[in-house]
Amino acid sequence: MRLTRRFLAAGLAAAVAAPAAAQTNVTLTHALPLDSHYGVGAVAFKETVERLTNGRYRVTIQRNDNEREAIEATQIGTQEFTITSTGPVGNFVPDTLVLDIPFLFRDYAHARGVLDSAIGQDLLAKFSARGLVGVAWMENGFRNVTNSRREVAGPADVQGLKIRTMENPVHMRAFQTLGALPTPMAFSELVPALQQGTVDGQENPIPVIVANNLNQVQRYLSLTRHVYSPAVLIGNPAFWNRLNSADKAAFQEAAKAAVKANRDRVTADEQRGVTLLRERGMTVRESVDTAAFQAALAPAFEQYRRQFDAALIQRIIDWKPGS
Numbered sequence: 451m452r453l454t455r456r457f458l459a460a461g462l463a464a465a466v467a468a469p470a471a472a473q474t475n476v477t478l479t480h481a482l483p484l485d486s487h488y489g490v491g492a493v494a495f496k497e498t499v500e501r502l503t504n505g506r507y508r509v510t511i512q513r514n515d516n517e518r519e520a521i522e523a524t525q526i527g528t529q530e531f532t533i534t535s536t537g538p539v540g541n542f543v544p545d546t547l548v549l550d551i552p553f554l555f556r557d558y559a560h561a562r563g564v565l566d567s568a569i570g571q572d573l574l575a576k577f578s579a580r581g582l583v584g585v586a587w588m589e590n591g592f593r594n595v596t597n598s599r600r601e602v603a604g605p606a607d608v609q610g611l612k613i614r615t616m617e618n619p620v621h622m623r624a625f626q627t628l629g630a631l632p633t634p635m636a637f638s639e640l641v642p643a644l645q646q647g648t649v650d651g652q653e654n655p656i657p658v659i660v661a662n663n664l665n666q667v668q669r670y671l672s673l674t675r676h677v678y679s680p681a682v683l684i685g686n687p688a689f690w691n692r693l694n695s696a697d698k699a700a701f702q703e704a705a706k707a708a709v710k711a712n713r714d715r716v717t718a719d720e721q722r723g724v725t726l727l728r729e730r731g732m733t734v735r736e737s738v739d740t741a742a743f744q745a746a747l748a749p750a751f752e753q754y755r756r757q758f759d760a761a762l763i764q765r766i767i768d769w770k771p772g773s
């Protein structure tokens with residue numbers, strides 16, 4: 451008799467638990483600490499997905515600071531989403547490399563405007579032919595040079611420096627053209643390489659320098675703002691195409707929430723970053739000879755014009771709000 455009651459109870463429990471069993475786990479990775487511009491974006495995505503799907507989808511956020519590996523895992527489907535800088539994306543979706551051209555974007559409003567425009571949406575659509583889903587443009591920020599050897603005021607100060615770059619041919623060409631020694635590597639290898647002196651310096655946006663305490667392994671920061679670094683939320687096609695239209699709309703809404711949280715955090719980090727990094731002991735140079743950097747990069751720019759869609763480059767440069 452008691453057994454029957456227990457099985458009944460178990461049967462009942464199973465019936466009640468049925469919804470949880472129907473829950474789908476979704477993995478999203480990114481390369482940075484939780485307390486970062488990627489971290490807040492990922493959390494906004496998770497919370498919005500779980501709210502709009504009443505918990506039918508549960509998002510697990512994990513850190514993988516090898517962005518190329520994370521893109522590969524999203525492509526083959528061992529995870530469903532990743533937030534990554536465009537650094538290694540060009541190796542998968544070459545159309546995006548045009549966005550990595552130094553000094554292409556004037557400021558955050560220009561960059562965000564272009565990425566939210568038809569230009570950005572057309573580039574996102576290119577991901578599907580490469581076995582990926584370009585869900586939304588997010589943001590890493592304007593990149594700046596740091597190093598442990600000397601203050602950088604102009605291109606001459608970069609000459610001969612061993613600079614870690616992302617695995618990105620556009621960035622590597624730029625630093626070669628400046629006479630530096632670019633060393634491409636994944637973010638996961640950066641701090642040990644700086645600690646061991648394998649490289650003298652690196653370049654990243656202030657939000658990344660702050661979130662990863664790069665002040666602990668770098669002495670000098672110069673606000674070169676030499677390139678805008680987009681980020682992108684990428685999805686796995688098989689997972690994405692299985693979503694019904696209501697759930698797809700929920701994931702797209704979540705992506706919008708992620709973009710907003712991410713950009714707001716970049717804006718906040720840009721406002722507080724210099725003071726914070728000085729307090730942490732870094733020597734920060736705010737004024738650099740941007741015109742000299744642009745002039746020194748002119749030969750590289752000519753090559754980019756030949757290598758990429760020159761008309762698209764011009765469209766990006768000419769973009770204005772409302773255009």
Ligand code: EAX
Pocket residue numbers: 481482517534535537590616636637653654655658679
């Ligand atoms: O996307 O690799 C880099 O320097 C990136 O800026 C970092 O992984 C964040």
